Amino acid sequence: MPTPVFLGEFEQFVLLSLLRSGEAAAVLDLRDRMEELADRSISRGALYRTLDRLEEKGWVAWEVDEEDVPERGGRPRRRFHVTGEGIAVLRASRDTLRDLWAGLEGLLG
Amino acid sequence: MIPQPPPGSPDPPRPLVRLLERALPRGVAGLSMVGDLLEEWHRREPGTRRALWFLVASSGLVVRYTAVRVAARTRDLARAGADALRRSLRNPVQTGLTVLALGLGIAAPGTMFSVVSGLTREVDLEEPDRVVHVGRRFTPSVIGIAPFDWLWPGLDDVETLEVVGLYSRDQLDLGGGEGYAQRLGVALVTPGVFEAFGTDAALGRTFGPDDAGAEGAPVVLAWELWRSRFGGDRAVLGSTVRLDGSPRTVVGVMPEGFGLPGGVDLWAPLDTEAASRADVANYQAVARLADGATVDGLRRRVEALNTALRQQGEEVPPAGGLAAQLWRHSLISAEDRRMLSVMVLLVGFVLVIACADVLNLLLARALSRSRETAVRVALGAGRGRIVGDHLAEAAVLSTLAGLVGLALTAAAVRVFEARTAGQLAYWMDVQVDLPVLLFGAALVALAALGTGLVPAVQSSRVEVGLMLRDGGRGGSAFRIGRLSRGLVVGEIALSCALLAMAAVMVRGAVTSLATEGEYATSTVLTARYELRPASYDDESARAFHRRLVEELRGRPGVAEAAVTSHLPGIFSARRRVEIEGRPVERPEDAPFTHMVSVSPSFLSTLESGPLRGRALTWDDGVDGAGAVLVNEAFVRERLGDRDPLGVRLRLAPVGTKEGRSSPWRTVVGVVPALGVGPQGGSDRTGVYLPVSAEPTRRAAVMVRAAPGTDPLSLVPELRDLVTRLDADLALWEIDTLAGHIEAFRAVETVFSALFLTFGLAGLLLAGVGLYGLLAFTVRKRVRELGVRTALGATPLRILRTAVGGGLLQLGLGLAAGLGLAVLVAPLLGAALLGADPRDPAVYGVVAGVLGLTGLVAAAMPARRALRTDVVEALRTE
Numbered sequence: 001m002p003t004p005v006f007l008g009e010f011e012q013f014v015l016l017s018l019l020r021s022g023e024a025a026a027v028l029d030l031r032d033r034m035e036e037l038a039d040r041s042i043s044r045g046a047l048y049r050t051l052d053r054l055e056e057k058g059w060v061a062w063e064v065d066e067e068d069v070p071e072r073g074g075r076p077r078r079r080f081h082v083t084g085e086g087i088a089v090l091r092a093s094r095d096t097l098r099d100l101w102a103g104l105e106g107l108l109g
Numbered sequence: 110m111i112p113q114p115p116p117g118s119p120d121p122p123r124p125l126v127r128l129l130e131r132a133l134p135r136g137v138a139g140l141s142m143v144g145d146l147l148e149e150w151h152r153r154e155p156g157t158r159r160a161l162w163f164l165v166a167s168s169g170l171v172v173r174y175t176a177v178r179v180a181a182r183t184r185d186l187a188r189a190g191a192d193a194l195r196r197s198l199r200n201p202v203q204t205g206l207t208v209l210a211l212g213l214g215i216a217a218p219g220t221m222f223s224v225v226s227g228l229t230r231e232v233d234l235e236e237p238d239r240v241v242h243v244g245r246r247f248t249p250s251v252i253g254i255a256p257f258d259w260l261w262p263g264l265d266d267v268e269t270l271e272v273v274g275l276y277s278r279d280q281l282d283l284g285g286g287e288g289y290a291q292r293l294g295v296a297l298v299t300p301g302v303f304e305a306f307g308t309d310a311a312l313g314r315t316f317g318p319d320d321a322g323a324e325g326a327p328v329v330l331a332w333e334l335w336r337s338r339f340g341g342d343r344a345v346l347g348s349t350v351r352l353d354g355s356p357r358t359v360v361g362v363m364p365e366g367f368g369l370p371g372g373v374d375l376w377a378p379l380d381t382e383a384a385s386r387a388d389v390a391n392y393q394a395v396a397r398l399a400d401g402a403t404v405d406g407l408r409r410r411v412e413a414l415n416t417a418l419r420q421q422g423e424e425v426p427p428a429g430g431l432a433a434q435l436w437r438h439s440l441i442s443a444e445d446r447r448m449l450s451v452m453v454l455l456v457g458f459v460l461v462i463a464c465a466d467v468l469n470l471l472l473a474r475a476l477s478r479s480r481e482t483a484v485r486v487a488l489g490a491g492r493g494r495i496v497g498d499h500l501a502e503a504a505v506l507s508t509l510a511g512l513v514g515l516a517l518t519a520a521a522v523r524v525f526e527a528r529t530a531g532q533l534a535y536w537m538d539v540q541v542d543l544p545v546l547l548f549g550a551a552l553v554a555l556a557a558l559g560t561g562l563v564p565a566v567q568s569s570r571v572e573v574g575l576m577l578r579d580g581g582r583g584g585s586a587f588r589i590g591r592l593s594r595g596l597v598v599g600e601i602a603l604s605c606a607l608l609a610m611a612a613v614m615v616r617g618a619v620t621s622l623a624t625e626g627e628y629a630t631s632t633v634l635t636a637r638y639e640l641r642p643a644s645y646d647d648e649s650a651r652a653f654h655r656r657l658v659e660e661l662r663g664r665p666g667v668a669e670a671a672v673t674s675h676l677p678g679i680f681s682a683r684r685r686v687e688i689e690g691r692p693v694e695r696p697e698d699a700p701f702t703h704m705v706s707v708s709p710s711f712l713s714t715l716e717s718g719p720l721r722g723r724a725l726t727w728d729d730g731v732d733g734a735g736a737v738l739v740n741e742a743f744v745r746e747r748l749g750d751r752d753p754l755g756v757r758l759r760l761a762p763v764g765t766k767e768g769r770s771s772p773w774r775t776v777v778g779v780v781p782a783l784g785v786g787p788q789g790g791s792d793r794t795g796v797y798l799p800v801s802a803e804p805t806r807r808a809a810v811m812v813r814a815a816p817g818t819d820p821l822s823l824v825p826e827l828r829d830l831v832t833r834l835d836a837d838l839a840l841w842e843i844d845t846l847a848g849h850i851e852a853f854r855a856v857e858t859v860f861s862a863l864f865l866t867f868g869l870a871g872l873l874l875a876g877v878g879l880y881g882l883l884a885f886t887v888r889k890r891v892r893e894l895g896v897r898t899a900l901g902a903t904p905l906r907i908l909r910t911a912v913g914g915g916l917l918q919l920g921l922g923l924a925a926g927l928g929l930a931v932l933v934a935p936l937l938g939a940a941l942l943g944a945d946p947r948d949p950a951v952y953g954v955v956a957g958v959l960g961l962t963g964l965v966a967a968a969m970p971a972r973r974a975l976r977t978d979v980v981e982a983l984r985t986e
Contacts, residue, residue, distance in 0.1 A: 026145075027141075043169065044169060044170055048142060049177070064137060069144075071147055071150070072145075075144030076137050077144055077148075
């Protein structure tokens with residue numbers, strides 16, 4: 001049996017939202033999508049720090065956007081995507097949760 | 110090309126953006142965050158709301174990333190600390206010695222600080238800036254007892270005072286109830302005293318205006334006396350006690366810890382009527398300033414009082430009339446306070462010396478690690494990292510040393526407490542408390558910076574290329590030689606100064622403690638008593654003394670017994686003496702001499718005897734048959750070596766009342782030196798009067814135990830005997846004569862012992878420093894010494910190369926240190942116990958001791974240098 005993987009709720013949320021974006025997402029777009037999905041405001045700092053951590057673990061990666069946005073005054077724009085490892089972790093986490101849920105339908109409805 | 114923002118929509122203020130960039134992570138990540146913010150900024154409607162949003166959003170980010178950075182820094186520091194600890198533990202001996210040295214350095218000022226803060230502790234007063242003390246000015250800083258009519262009713266009219274209390278202090282015997290009579294510190298007070306101190310009785314009441322002079326006049330007990338003598342029983346209120354033989358009613362108990370105006374066990378009302386008629390100047394005042402009034406304002410009013418007194422014909426000296434000060438300043442004078450601070454500062458030298466030692470050690474360690482440092486720098490370790498590592502090492506050592514220092518301080522404070530028990534005012538409380546701990550923490554921080562900063566900065570400046578090429582030999586990449594040598598000179602100078610001052614203090618203590626003459630002290634039990642003037646006239650006092658001595662003499666375990674007005678080796682009163690055949694024009698021209706009243710057995714009790722002539726008898730001194738003894742010093746200095754036997758003397762009468770004259774008395778014997786006068790005083794002359802001639806009321810009984818008997822085992826017997834003779838008479842200060850003499854100077858002795866300990870610690874540390882430097886030099890130059898030896902250098906030449914510099918530093922340090930001592934020692938004033946602060950003999954000894962220590966420190970490195978094995982040395986890498 002594989003080691004159970006527990007992803008933090010927010011980490012999971014970030015990863016899944018990134019995947020839903022379909023392609024590498026800029027942070028602003030990612031945040032808009034997450035706020036839309038969660039129907040609440042997402043703290044900028046929390047999001048950046050979570051992305052930092054996910055990046056350290058190797059579950060997300062980013063590249064610099066080629067597009068030149070004049071409003072940014074020449075500052076780069078990062079586009080994040082979920083890595084293969086990140087997808088594997090999501091799967092493992094889903095399996096762990098599914099195992100934990102299994103058999104409790106009678107109790108939880 | 111730099112992209113321009115769309116026209117009409119300006120960016121946020123540039124400085125703000127730049128600040129943001131600094132606070133966020135470096136590189137693409139941080140820049141992109143700022144970019145994201147700017148992009149969002151431009152998506153929003155311009156206006157105040159956008160500005161606010163930007164502030165909130167950006168500060169949120171800044172806070173979060175600052176927290177991240179702080180956490181990382183802390184982790185780094187903890188890691189550096191752990192590394193340093195591990196490195197230190199790899200060399201336990203060296204680390205242990207370092208920690209011990211620094212610990213000593215911290216303990217020295219720590220202890221002195223505890224002592225000083227204990228001695229200068231403030232008495233707990235309500236509104237301390239309004240409680241003032243008024244009395245007679247004796248010296249610029251001493252204000253004390255004054256004649257009653259100077260204070261009253263003058264002070265009562267001073268409108269800047271809300272309430273005035275007068276008091277005089279006394280010691281009286283408390284009798285009645287169970288147990289022996291007990292000697293008490295008593296304050297006779299007017300009701301205003303309690304009001305001025307802002308303290309009321311904890312049980313019962315204090316005094317009212319009608320209490321003075323009333324039948325069975327009331328008394329108020331101190332809490333501690335109530336607990337110890339009356340078992341804390343509330344029924345004591347309204348009960349009767351016997352104070353100096355007369356019945357008094359207990360009306361109140363003061364709160365715990367209250368003993369003002371100082372060491373008071375019992376308060377009794379002061380009868381102002383009687384006081385105004387009395388002939389003694391024994392009064393002081395405590396008062397509370399009215400709202401808004403100042404001490405300066407009061408001083409002006411007091412000056413006006415002085416002027417009025419002069420106009421009334423009182424003899425008020427120009428600089429010595431009444432004076433006022435804040436009450437809390439009356440407890441310890443500004444000069445004493447300054448002297449105590451100087452002591453803390455001086456003892457701080459020990460820490461400086463220890464720091465210099467450790468600094469040199471860490472420099473040497475940094476030097477031996479310079480290759481490692483160079484490699485790390487070459488591999489990209491930042492300067493901050495290198496500095497941080499060294500500081501962490503110093504911090505770890507200092508913290509360990511702080512713990513050692515704390516333990517040493519606690520031990521020293523306990524010794525101080527034990528040695529001075531009962532000798533300090535009741536509010537003085539020497540202990541390791543929060544201020545002491547904070548002071549210690551500051552010392553630890555100082556030590557860490559003092560020992561770590563220089564090696565840290567030095568090694569962060571390492572020249573990588575040179576270092577890696579040079580291979581760390583000879584330390585050419587580090588310029589620490591001059592610094593280390595300078596440090597050692599400084600160390601020697603400081604320890605020399607410290608030791609010189611300690612030696613002066615010790616000399617003062619030794620002189621003042623030396624018992625003058627040889628007599629029995631440890632076998633003699635002594636106790637004081639005072640016959641109540643109201644119950645004893647001359648006749649009955651004479652009878653009491655004689656009965657006491659005679660009852661004691663026959664008892665088993667008692668070899669001899671006597672009474673005396675003053676115990677030898679402690680203190681005697683002085684009086685003017687007129688010598689027949691040497692007339693003086695005015696009575697004030699007659700010379701002084703110490704005067705002691707003694708019973709006939711005084712000499713034999715001390716295992717002494719007359720050198721010439723005879724001892725006194727009970728018949729001497731009664732009704733004109735005046736016989737006295739004089740001591741050798743009196744013969745030498747007052748009689749000019751004329752044959753003393755048969756010379757007639759007349760002692761000036763006690764008191765100032767006119768019409769009393771003292772009879773002529775004949776010298777019948779000469780006694781050896783038996784410790785008259787305060788120790789260390791210059792006048793050693795003394796006259797011994799038979800106690801029957803002037804039956805003193807304040808006396809001490811001396812009982813010499815028979816061989817094999819512990820003098821203290823005679824205490825119960827002595828107490829029972831005295832109680833049988835007079836149940837209201839208390840014995841107090843019961844101890845051996847040796848114990849008395851020691852206790853008399855306990856505080857001073859402890860101070861000089863502390864100073865000597867710290868001075869020796871400084872000496873040791875400076876010696877270690879010199880040794881360390883020389884040993885290090887020899888080790889580093891072993892190759893050079895080998896070459897020199899190989900080339901045929903003489904041993905002398907080798908010695909000069911190896912340790913010549915050390916001797917030069919020793920000389921320089923000694924000169925500087927003695928110079929420093931000459932400048933600073935006089936500031937210690939009274940703490941020197943009368944010794945000359947610039948005593949050349951003492952300085953000579955100190956220089957000798959330090960010089961010797963220096964030579965010893967240099968000897969081992971010198972030996973090693975001389976024994977350099979040429980082949981071995983040349984092979985050394």
